Amino acid sequence: MRIVVLAGGIGGARFLRGLMSAVPDADITVIGNTGDDIHLFGLKVCPDLDTVMYTLGGGIHEEQGWGRAEETFAVKEELAAYGVGPEWFGLGDRDFATHIVRTQMMSAGYPLSAVTEALCARWQPGVRLLPMTDDRVETHVLIDTADISGSAAGDGEGRKAVHFQEYWVRMRASVPAHAVVPVGADQAKPGPGVLEAIADSDVVLFPPSNPVVSVGTILAVPGVREAIAEAGVPVVGLSPIVGDAPVRGMADKVLAAVGVESTAAAVAKHYGSGLLDGWLVDEVDADAVDEVEAAGIRCRALPLMMTDTEATARMATAALALAEEVRA
Numbered sequence: 001m002r003i004v005v006l007a008g009g010i011g012g013a014r015f016l017r018g019l020m021s022a023v024p025d026a027d028i029t030v031i032g033n034t035g036d037d038i039h040l041f042g043l044k045v046c047p048d049l050d051t052v053m054y055t056l057g058g059g060i061h062e063e064q065g066w067g068r069a070e071e072t073f074a075v076k077e078e079l080a081a082y083g084v085g086p087e088w089f090g091l092g093d094r095d096f097a098t099h100i101v102r103t104q105m106m107s108a109g110y111p112l113s114a115v116t117e118a119l120c121a122r123w124q125p126g127v128r129l130l131p132m133t134d135d136r137v138e139t140h141v142l143i144d145t146a147d148i149s150g151s152a153a154g155d156g157e158g159r160k161a162v163h164f165q166e167y168w169v170r171m172r173a174s175v176p177a178h179a180v181v182p183v184g185a186d187q188a189k190p191g192p193g194v195l196e197a198i199a200d201s202d203v204v205l206f207p208p209s210n211p212v213v214s215v216g217t218i219l220a221v222p223g224v225r226e227a228i229a230e231a232g233v234p235v236v237g238l239s240p241i242v243g244d245a246p247v248r249g250m251a252d253k254v255l256a257a258v259g260v261e262s263t264a265a266a267v268a269k270h271y272g273s274g275l276l277d278g279w280l281v282d283e284v285d286a287d288a289v290d291e292v293e294a295a296g297i298r299c300r301a302l303p304l305m306m307t308d309t310e311a312t313a314r315m316a317t318a319a320l321a322l323a324e325e326v327r328a
């Protein structure tokens with residue numbers, strides 16, 4: 001079975017681990033979000049691609065869900081000693097090597113897709129990991145200048161766009177987001193293999209990744225959403241919102257920015273029945289099933305907490321079963 005998964009960072013990577021356990025013989029292609037990418041210290045950092053690669057390759061820092069296990073921070077400390085920031089983004093020594101190799105290869109002219117393939121040759125994640133595009137896309141968040149501490153603060157009026165990582169990591173999404181803009185998305189082309197993987201797939205899955213800044217950013221690349229709609233295969237998603245709150249991260253902050261309520265049903269309707277055929281919600285949101293089905297999207301309630309690989313495998317199995325129901 002050929003499965004395509006549109007994945008962001010931590011939620012997407014953890015879901016993939018369960019999916020691989022549920023259907024070990026499946027051919028899985030991951031279309032990875034690159035809107036979280038940030039250039040730091042002259043290096044290109046790809047948080048969501050690296051989280052998938054490290055998680056499935058066995059190098060992830062398990063509790064954090066990002067960065068490497070057994071990490072040290074000598075380089076970060078030396079940079080701080082030189083007064084070279086930002087200090088708020090924790091890049092470890094082992095992780096730096098990934099960004100050095102990536103930046104070196106891109107400087108030599110290799111596209112991000114070829115670089116990702118080369119990095120995955122070491123990590124062997126067991127899936128094909130394709131960047132959503134080889135073009136530069138960086139998500140920015142529009143906030144009030146009054147909410148920016150330090151010298152950058154404006155005159156208290158107006159708004160300013162900050163890089164997604166600054167909003168997410170330095171500010172902990174603690175201030176309202178008025179808009180989320182994947183800068184560059186509208187000029188971006190789907191990466192090599194992306195449209196083909198969708199066209200050749202038997203099912204497309206939206207894991208419990210952030211529906212705005214992860215899955216939403218991938219869908220913002222012109223051609224991707226259309227390819228999924230035209231593929232004529234079941235598209236099934238799993239809600240990242242359980243009991244009106246994100247399971248992890250701060251998805252509710254960016255959902256508000258795009259005017260979507262932080263509920264399992266609202267996220268399904270945000271994707272829309274033109275795209276989504278099936279939607280899994282947690283048992284605590286069982287009362288949302290009717291609302292989602294009324295929107296033309298098949299819906300099932302079951303435990304959606306990815307507490308371990310077995311629990312996640314059950315979720316993945318349920319998603320594939322719903323896809324078969326929809327196909328019938």
Ligand code: FO1
Binds near residue numbers: 010045046067091168
């Ligand atoms: N997230 C944090 O909350 N704090 C960090 O210091 C941090 C550093 C970091 C370094 C490399 C990397 O690949 C990811 C990192 N992340 C950090 C996570 C990152 O912000 C998120 O994984 C995604 O961008 C959101 O899904």
